[in-house]
Amino acid sequence: MLLSRRDFLRTTAATAVLGPTLAVTLSSCAATEDVPAVQFGAPLPVPPLADSKLEGGVRVFSLVPQAGKHEFVPGKPADSMGYNGSYLGPTLRAARGERVRIDVRNQLTDATTLHFHGMRLPAADDGGPHQMIDAGGTSSPSWTISQPAATLWYHPHPHGSTEKQLSMGLTGLFILDEPAGAGEGSAVLPHGYGVDDFPVIVQDRRLDSNGQLTFDPNGNSTGTLGNSIAANGVLGAALKVTTERVRLRLLNASGARWFNFGFGDGRTFHVVASDGGLLAAPVPVTRVQLSPAERAEIVVELRAGEQAMLRSFAPNLGSVNPPDSFGGGKDFDVLRLDAAASLTPSSALPATLAAIPSLDVANAHIRSFTLNGQNINNHAVDMNRVNEVVKKGATEVWLVDNTNVYQHNFHVHGVQFQLLDVNDAPPPAHLRGWKDTIPVLPRERSRIAIIMPDYADTQHPYMYHCHLLAHEDQGMMGQYLATEDGTGPSKLGMDGMQM
Numbered sequence: 001m002l003l004s005r006r007d008f009l010r011t012t013a014a015t016a017v018l019g020p021t022l023a024v025t026l027s028s029c030a031a032t033e034d035v036p037a038v039q040f041g042a043p044l045p046v047p048p049l050a051d052s053k054l055e056g057g058v059r060v061f062s063l064v065p066q067a068g069k070h071e072f073v074p075g076k077p078a079d080s081m082g083y084n085g086s087y088l089g090p091t092l093r094a095a096r097g098e099r100v101r102i103d104v105r106n107q108l109t110d111a112t113t114l115h116f117h118g119m120r121l122p123a124a125d126d127g128g129p130h131q132m133i134d135a136g137g138t139s140s141p142s143w144t145i146s147q148p149a150a151t152l153w154y155h156p157h158p159h160g161s162t163e164k165q166l167s168m169g170l171t172g173l174f175i176l177d178e179p180a181g182a183g184e185g186s187a188v189l190p191h192g193y194g195v196d197d198f199p200v201i202v203q204d205r206r207l208d209s210n211g212q213l214t215f216d217p218n219g220n221s222t223g224t225l226g227n228s229i230a231a232n233g234v235l236g237a238a239l240k241v242t243t244e245r246v247r248l249r250l251l252n253a254s255g256a257r258w259f260n261f262g263f264g265d266g267r268t269f270h271v272v273a274s275d276g277g278l279l280a281a282p283v284p285v286t287r288v289q290l291s292p293a294e295r296a297e298i299v300v301e302l303r304a305g306e307q308a309m310l311r312s313f314a315p316n317l318g319s320v321n322p323p324d325s326f327g328g329g330k331d332f333d334v335l336r337l338d339a340a341a342s343l344t345p346s347s348a349l350p351a352t353l354a355a356i357p358s359l360d361v362a363n364a365h366i367r368s369f370t371l372n373g374q375n376i377n378n379h380a381v382d383m384n385r386v387n388e389v390v391k392k393g394a395t396e397v398w399l400v401d402n403t404n405v406y407q408h409n410f411h412v413h414g415v416q417f418q419l420l421d422v423n424d425a426p427p428p429a430h431l432r433g434w435k436d437t438i439p440v441l442p443r444e445r446s447r448i449a450i451i452m453p454d455y456a457d458t459q460h461p462y463m464y465h466c467h468l469l470a471h472e473d474q475g476m477m478g479q480y481l482a483t484e485d486g487t488g489p490s491k492l493g494m495d496g497m498q499m
């Protein structure tokens with residue numbers, strides 16, 4: 001018996017009412033199609049805040065990439081990977097102005113890297129594919145946090161194995177705060193970690209009939225699409241809400257799947273932050289779409305005693321495709337919010353959140369990036385070749401153009417940028433804050449304004465790439481140097497190659 005996903009969701013809803021005997025029957029039925037049956041109600045785990053120690057004014061964290069076992073399906077432990085544990089990693093947290101150091105000890109049997117996605121930092125500390133950490137090896141990147149409060153994240157970036165290592169679970173959040181007493185908008189947004197402020201790492205996972213993680217980068221033109229949806233590593237998660245408003249820090253940590261988040265009852269919620277920090281003001285929406293690696297912080301209001309299902313509706317992947325191509329066309333339940341019988345009052349949302357500076361692009365250097373197949377500007381990455389050299393701290397405008405009939409996205413390391421326009425039209429309000437990753441739908445052209453990194457280095461490049469992980473692994477990536485005067489070598493010396 002084959003069920004469409006929509007029928008399946010209806011069936012699942014029915015089993016909740018009809019009881020466990022029927023649920024078993026329907027589970028075995030649904031297991032014959034591509035989406036295993038899931039009952040919602042498992043408590044949403046909250047990744048622990050990482051311990052840190054102060055050493056001479058430096059906040060020091062310790063991360064150990066390691067193999068483990070993780071149960072997506074009860075009784076069927078899957079081989080997995082995590083940081084300081086068996087799946088995902090602790091949430092790192094530091095404030096603007098603090099100097100941090102991350103001591104990494106690689107206990108995997110494979111080489112890895114540790115990339116800080118969205119962070120303004122020196123290229124040598126970025127953890128891109130040039131900063132390989134051998135099995136058993138260590139690394140200690142260190143820098144000073146110099147950007148606004150934001151929900152960033154960390155993950156491996158070894159060229160050719162990024163999809164595999166992320167698929168196994170190597171992903172964590174890096175939350176940045178304003179210095180204590182800085183008095184910005186987040187002070188009145190929900191901000192009690194694990195109380196009314198929750199990280200929600202959403203991933204599609206491809207599980208086989210034994211509950212094991214698998215991946216299939218060549219399964220379609222955009223990479224592995226999973227058959228199960230995990231929130232913080234759990235299928236069918238539920239969050240007990242005890243306050244009138246909750247802040248959800250949504251990260252799409254999938255390899256290829258796009259999510260179009262909304263609620264089952266169509267309720268309005270507010271987007272308060274994009275990839276790189278708070279928006280100018282809360283933006284009321286009923287949907288927020290995230291391509292892989294994008295984040296959105298949302299604030300949801302609940303009534304006492306109610307349930308609200310966070311869902312992913314069929315994403316907009318561009319009108320040239322049939323709806324179910326490349327991960328379109330499907331709805332998924334993601335996370336159920338269960339409001340307590342009485343709720344602690346929350347502050348009203350502030351009218352304004354953060355000042356987003358308007359970047360002066362009148363004299364900006366303009367560069368073009370054409371996305372075609374798994375190439376950028378007709379080339380797969382050459383790890384020795386410098387594709388672009390920029391002047392440190394300069395403002396540039398990059399044009400990103402997708403000539404394909406399927407979607408890509410575009411991420412630039414070491415910076416946050418602003419989306420100026422999409423096909424010459426202004427972006428929607430919730431995409432007008434700081435970004436580090438933008439969707440690029442079929443035949444779409446976007447312009448972004450970037451303040452280049454403040455660090456000059458003629459040896460260590462930053463990467464830019466499609467964040468569909470199969471594309472990235474296939475070489476849909478380029479590299480740029482930031483130097484004092486905007487000139488530099490077209491090849492990296494052997495000193496720059498640490499692979």
Ligand SMILES: [Cu+2]
Binds near residue numbers: 466
């Ligand atoms: Cu791509």
